[in-house]
Amino acid sequence: MSNKVNVLSLLVLGVVVGAIGTFSYISLRGPATDSIQVVTAEQDKPLYWVAPMDPNYTSDKPGKSPMGMDLIPVYKKELGGIDAGPGTIMISPEVVNNLGVRKVKVKKGLLHTKIETVGYVKYDEDLLTHVHPRVEGWIEKLYVKAAGDRITAGQPLYQLYSPTLVNAQEEYLRALERNNQRLIQAAMERLKALQVPDDAITELKKSRQVKQNITFFASEGGVVDNLNIREGFYVKPGNTLFSVGNLDQVWVDAEIFERQSSLVSTGQTVSMTLDYLPGKVWNGKVDYVYPTIDSKTRTLKARLRFDNRHWELKPNMFAQVTIHAEGEKALLVPKEAIIRTGSSDRVVLALGAGRYKSISVKVGRYDEKFAEILSGLSEGDRVASSAQFLLDSESSKSSDFKRMNSQAEDEISVPSTITVEASINSLMAGHRMVNMDHQAISEWNWPAMTMDFTVADSVNFSVLKPGLTLRVELSKSDDGNVEVTAIHIPDSDKSQSNDSGNRATVSGVVNSVMAGHRMVNISRGPIEKWNEPASDVSFMVGKDLDMSVFKVGAMLHFTFENRDGQFVITNINPMQMSGIDGE
Template sequence: MNRNIRIIRIAAATVIAGAALLVVIHYRVGLAKWVLAGSVERSSDVHAAHTTAPAEKQILYYYDAMSPEHHYDKPGKSPDGMDLVPQYADEDAGMENMPAGTVRLSQSKQQLIGVQTTVVQREKLFRTIRAVGQLTADETKLAHVHLKVSGWIEQVYVDYVGKLVKKGEPLFTIYSPDLVATEQEYLIARRGKQNLGNSGFPEVAQGADALLRAARERLRLWDISDDQIKKLDETGEVTRTLTFYSPIDGFVLDRKAFPQTNVTPDMELYTMADLSTIWATAEIYEFEVPYVRVGQQAQMQLSYFPGKKYSGRVTYIYPTVDPQTRTIKVRLEFRNSDFELKPQMFSDVMLNIDYGNQVVVPQGAVLDSGERQTVFVALPDGYFEPREIKTGAKVDEKVIVLSGLKPGETIVSSGNFLIDSESRLSSAMSGMKH
């Protein structure tokens, strides 16, 4: 009895196990069919998408962006694990006749990187160069008073620095033994001329005349004026002291003439300056020099006299550059009839530069590598061409274009750095493909 029960239980367990096994097998087969069906469905979707793409854009091949020289027939991943990129036929066709580095950006991508454009124009440009000027006396109107004989100053008429004197005004009197002796020689020669001028011997008369001329010339060489010599002729007497006069109209800048002082020819007794015109020396940067010329008009203002402008002109451009400041000195000349302008004053100098009618672009549109300057010209259908240009002076926020662009062309004014990166990548990839 017990044995029969055991057999029945074993048989039941076997049936249950078999049924369970059949259920598991059936489940797995169904699952496999479901997965396979889903896979086939997705595969058909992918295939459908792949087959419809050429209707819009014909794919020539696929390539690895890191190794564009390697081409593949179908999408997927490269041996390096990179997603393959499609190369479309219309892209190659559109780029065939484009300059090297030209890129094409969709409208959405242009908006994404913030591309802005501007039209190249021709404008009349002006600019003002501002510099600090230091006033100095006109060096061509300076006078340095020296004697050509030794002696002693007895009386001084111009006795302080800063005095304004007129040409011919007495400066001082001097006693000089050499001058007294020369006067005596002159009077003797004059009397000899009078006594021997009517001699029956021509040689004697000519000799007396020659001595008189030589004595007169010696007085002149020692800066004795014709009026003083005339007075000597009239009086016939030696003058113990002689007076020296101012050679110019001007101010006394320095004085070393004092009463009872022994003086020699190497001493500078007065330094005088005619300040009716005055110089201003300004320093400008070397890149500004090409736009400054002799004769160019300039203006000047003084801090102590705001609102008043003085008009002058450039008279000289110095030939050397200061190695520390990289500046060049420019000399300007101003009228100073009322003597408001004084040496050693500081001033604000303004040089107006007229560049004329020039082709200009915004400074931000130019990519300057140091060796060359490049802009991106916007072409139809989203193409951007890199073009090398030659630039000139920068005026405010604009730069003059000397060559490479024409008025009316459209260039990129913002976002050009990102376009430049795209252009460099495109050029590199194009070179690797070929």
């Protein structure tokens, strides 16, 4: 009877609970207990509502989005019990583990800046000597046959016949015959001043025989360079017979872009590699930083010094140079933690308790491992360094930041600039465009490919030629356009470029004349060999030309040369010759 009463009591209690509607379910603690636990069914209230297709549209009450879709409620429990604002996501520990999310702490440290550029090997000019004769005469015998020959100290270089040397020997012998010490000393000093070797003077004193030809010897070892003589040449004291360069140490001239010039100083460590010896690295120092910027290339030249005991480095070699600038204290995060979107840089901030949020940051310099944070983070913050792209994508669904193709409202994007080696395929002078094959650009995740680029007005377009290999500076603007803003042509290619583009003949009309400065402005025709369209150009007038020929409105046919970037008229024909294109 009692069992029936207990069952009946439970049924009545269930009916009462269902009627009142204040309890969600009834649970028994176990088979051996009669106690009852009641759990409330009241749900958390939404914090706000968000549009499913526009995470920036939120509302404090339910309704429709601007696109006519139902707004989605966002609950406090979805944000880990703490409202960190729109864009915060909550991920369970299991999902974090499956995604492989790693977190790193933002900390201050040394940022080691590297400047990567190119350089050219040359002789150490501190060890470079030039061989000059002290007297007039004829080269009777030449022991050095070709530039590049290696010589050692004391090695014979050439034999010289000179009447002056013959007379100087005879004066010494006469002084010896008279046994006058003052005359002997004076005659000997004269022979030494004329660079007669000591052995030749000693032999002359013993043999008392005048030598018609005197042999001259190398004072130090090295490599012969700029050999300007052959047997039978007549030489004078003003002639440089040849130079001798010591290759135990070499200089490397490196060119630094103007924006990096403040990072270079004397004494910095330098590493260098060459294509002809892959895998080998030379270590040296910055020996000297030149005080001026090249007006054409907008680069600063730095002189580097390297040991070269095995003579593997040879003058005029092309090298890849890395200058290791001094480290500076900065707020750092790993490079892989940065999400680069083109219009802004972002990181995924770990808020704790499984909460993450994508935020915008301002990034400064980079080194091999770290990026400098200028604003957006504080020391001690933690950011995701792996799987951050997935977290950023999820955070963007309710983020309060604008995305990749929109201009960031809280910062101004700075165009990125890189340097890369490229080869010119073709030119479009009328549009100031160039088609180039460029190497891979890791900073922009670009593979090696062929592309068209516009060329900035600050770059001298006339020096660009099809087939030319050079290093170019590419700058990317906020809207994604990329243009060539600086160029560097290797010395080996400059002579080629200047050979074919140094002189042109063209017709034109005089616009203005500045007689006092020997300068005229002419509307000239196109120059096909330079791929240059017709334009108004200011020319200097050669000193041997009559300025009176230049009159405003006159039609001229003239020849001019490009002399270090300045156009100089060298020949002129004042005849009316319209319709003639540049040759």
